[in-house]
Amino acid sequence: MPKVVYVDFQGNRNELEVANGMTLMQGAVMNGLDGIEGECSGSCACATCHCYVDEAYLDKLPEMSENEDELLDGTASERLGTSRLSCQIRMTDDLDGIVVQLPEEQ
Amino acid sequence: MTGVVIIGGGHAGFQCIDSLRKGGYTGPITLIDADPHLPYQRPPLSKGYLLEGAAPDTLLFRTATYYSEQSVELHLGVAATAIDRDNRSVTLSNGVRLSYDQLVLAPGASIRPLKVPDEIAGQVHYIKTLGDIDRISAQLSNAQDLVVVGGGFIGLEFAATACKLGKKVSVLVRGTGLMNQNVTPELSQFMLEQHRAHGADIQLNTSIETVSRLDDGSFEILTTDGRTLSCDMLVAGIGVTPDTRLAEAAGLECDDGIIVDAQCRTSDPVIYAAGDAVSFAHPLADRPIRIESVQNAVDQAKVIAATICGEQAEYDSVPWFWSDQYEFKLQMAGLHAGYDRVVQRGATESGKFTLFLYRGDKLIAVHTVNKPADHMAARKLLAAGVSPSFAEAADESLKLNGLLKR
Ligand SMILES: Cc1cc2nc3c(=O)[nH]c(=O)nc-3n(C[C@H](O)[C@H](O)[C@H](O)COP(=O)(O)OP(=O)(O)OC[C@H]3O[C@@H](n4cnc5c(N)ncnc54)[C@H](O)[C@@H]3O)c2cc1C
Ligand code: FES
Numbered sequence: 001m002p003k004v005v006y007v008d009f010q011g012n013r014n015e016l017e018v019a020n021g022m023t024l025m026q027g028a029v030m031n032g033l034d035g036i037e038g039e040c041s042g043s044c045a046c047a048t049c050h051c052y053v054d055e056a057y058l059d060k061l062p063e064m065s066e067n068e069d070e071l072l073d074g075t076a077s078e079r080l081g082t083s084r085l086s087c088q089i090r091m092t093d094d095l096d097g098i099v100v101q102l103p104e105e106q
Numbered sequence: 107m108t109g110v111v112i113i114g115g116g117h118a119g120f121q122c123i124d125s126l127r128k129g130g131y132t133g134p135i136t137l138i139d140a141d142p143h144l145p146y147q148r149p150p151l152s153k154g155y156l157l158e159g160a161a162p163d164t165l166l167f168r169t170a171t172y173y174s175e176q177s178v179e180l181h182l183g184v185a186a187t188a189i190d191r192d193n194r195s196v197t198l199s200n201g202v203r204l205s206y207d208q209l210v211l212a213p214g215a216s217i218r219p220l221k222v223p224d225e226i227a228g229q230v231h232y233i234k235t236l237g238d239i240d241r242i243s244a245q246l247s248n249a250q251d252l253v254v255v256g257g258g259f260i261g262l263e264f265a266a267t268a269c270k271l272g273k274k275v276s277v278l279v280r281g282t283g284l285m286n287q288n289v290t291p292e293l294s295q296f297m298l299e300q301h302r303a304h305g306a307d308i309q310l311n312t313s314i315e316t317v318s319r320l321d322d323g324s325f326e327i328l329t330t331d332g333r334t335l336s337c338d339m340l341v342a343g344i345g346v347t348p349d350t351r352l353a354e355a356a357g358l359e360c361d362d363g364i365i366v367d368a369q370c371r372t373s374d375p376v377i378y379a380a381g382d383a384v385s386f387a388h389p390l391a392d393r394p395i396r397i398e399s400v401q402n403a404v405d406q407a408k409v410i411a412a413t414i415c416g417e418q419a420e421y422d423s424v425p426w427f428w429s430d431q432y433e434f435k436l437q438m439a440g441l442h443a444g445y446d447r448v449v450q451r452g453a454t455e456s457g458k459f460t461l462f463l464y465r466g467d468k469l470i471a472v473h474t475v476n477k478p479a480d481h482m483a484a485r486k487l488l489a490a491g492v493s494p495s496f497a498e499a500a501d502e503s504l505k506l507n508g509l510l511k512r
Contacts, residue, residue, distance in 0.1 A: 022164055032172045039404070041147045041165075042154075045428040045435060045478060067435060067478050074482035074507065 002096035008035045009104045018091045025049040025087035035102035042087035047071040048106040049086040054099035077103030108205040109134030113186045114212035115145035117403035118381030120167045125411030127176050135178045142183035151239045152263040153430045189356040211379040215346035231341040249338035257284045259429045261343030266431040269304050276307040348383045363396040368420045369413045370406050380406035389422045390441050399427040424488045437481035440471030440488045449499040462499040469493040483507045
């Protein structure tokens with residue numbers, strides 16, 4: 001199973017197996033990882049699944065929808081060039097090993 | 107010490123577990139749910155779940171490991187059948203008795219059944235549980251014509267999903283418009299046009315007069331306005347009623363819901379209740395209300411957990427809700443009952459706009475279509491009690507977040 005490395009605000013690394021087709025938000029939440037909330041069950045409606053994606057993987061991600069783009073403007077922690085909503089990223093073999101930083105606040 | 111017993115592992119029940127442990131509660135936690143699955147999320151059931159053909163596991167709040175790691179005792183697939191308040195215990199359908207120090211009732215709401223003849227009742231589909239949606243999905247591939255009864259969120263979301271799957275969908279709506287209780291006439295009309303544009307045959311002011319089953323298994327429906335429809339599947343989303351049975355039988359105060367105070371306590375101080383099942387006085391409402399939403403279930407559960415952990419907590423969150431229909435994301439923040447003015451930002455034709463609902467000059471609710479950032483900002487405005495002027499609300503060049511900071 002492909003792996004995702006979630007790095008929390010304190011710098012702790014958590015490597016989790018996330019099945020293809022699951023979103024990065026689901027991978028974190030279902031395993032009880034703190035730092036991603038996912039209040040809207042991944043509907044792209046709440047922005048509580050904000051993460052910063054390692055630059056090496058940015059190009060491999062699905063394109064950002066207009067809704068995601070707008071929601072990222074209202075995140076609790078600062079939006080950066082690498083900001084994405086983790087519920088909009090589905091796991092694929094291509095993304096194996098992806099590293100995402102979790103923000104201080106959701 | 108017998109700890110906390112939770113009846114119902116939906117959005118409220120699950121959140122209560124998570125918040126209790128995060129809040130430092132170390133006592134025993136026991137969860138009872140009549141549904142055989144590990145606790146799972148409902149919103150995707152009428153939305154992406156069917157469309158994406160996703161695995162049931164993707165709906166789980168947590169994997170099984172979580173519950174063992176957090177020492178949560180699960181009783182799944184068994185119902186709680188009685189509460190004995192004098193002895194502080196709960197009886198389950200399998201005869202087991204569990205004692206509690208604190209009891210949390212999170213039974214949600216029960217679907218309102220469609221009134222049809224007995225031989226047809228068993229054939230009607232509802233959208234409430236994973237089991238329901240599995241049954242739908244098993245039949246859907248062989249069905250071409252669907253009739254959906256009900257013009258509320260769940261019926262419409264399902265209709266949209268079915269249209270996207272290429273089905274021919276008719277929707278029978280008893281009222282004069284879609285989502286009448288929950289959105290303004292402007293938004294209702296906008297969505298009516300979208301549904302029709304996507305091929306759904308929406309019929310207002312009508313319902314089923316009679317329905318019969320033909321030899322080939324299909325249904326023939328005569329509507330109250332004299333039309334005949336035939337379909338392979340009949341799906342109803344005509345609302346829910348709060349599940350107060352256990353609470354009432356135990357003598358807890360109920361009135362269209364289990365009545366709770368600001369700490370989500372029932373009339374018995376060691377019994378709490380949260381979610382779709384409860385009725386409460388919200389600081390933003392002038393009479394007791396009941397809210398069916400994830401936000402409400404989650405935030406009430408958080409208050410219960412905090413209270414059990416000995417913290418001061420009060421439920422006063424700004425209510426919010428969302429619905430996905432086709433490419434439209436509707437988001438509702440605040441409580442709109444009693445609004446007397448609507449100010450719009452953004453053109454309806456653009457498919458992205460925000461409606462500000464006022465009572466007098468006080469902003470009481472904000473409804474958005476594909477404007478998630480406005481929705482997030484509106485929640486903050488409503489929580490802070492900030493009412494932009496009508497002109498500010500309408501002015502697209504003013505960022506809503508900016509209005510908060512003044
Ligand atoms: C298809 C669908 C789509 C939805 N979409 C949205 C949406 O987009 N946004 C939104 O905000 N809300 C949505 N909702 C509403 C939201 O899911 C509910 O408001 C929320 O689930 C309420 O949480 P709850 O914990 O009160 O009840 P539920 O989540 O319904 O959980 C109640 C649980 O209690 C169990 N139970 C009941 N009685 C007993 C008993 N006697 N013994 C043991 N177990 C019992 C049931 O099996 C159930 O699992 C949707 C609901 C559905 C059904
Ligand atoms: S989970 Fe709500 S936007 Fe991602």
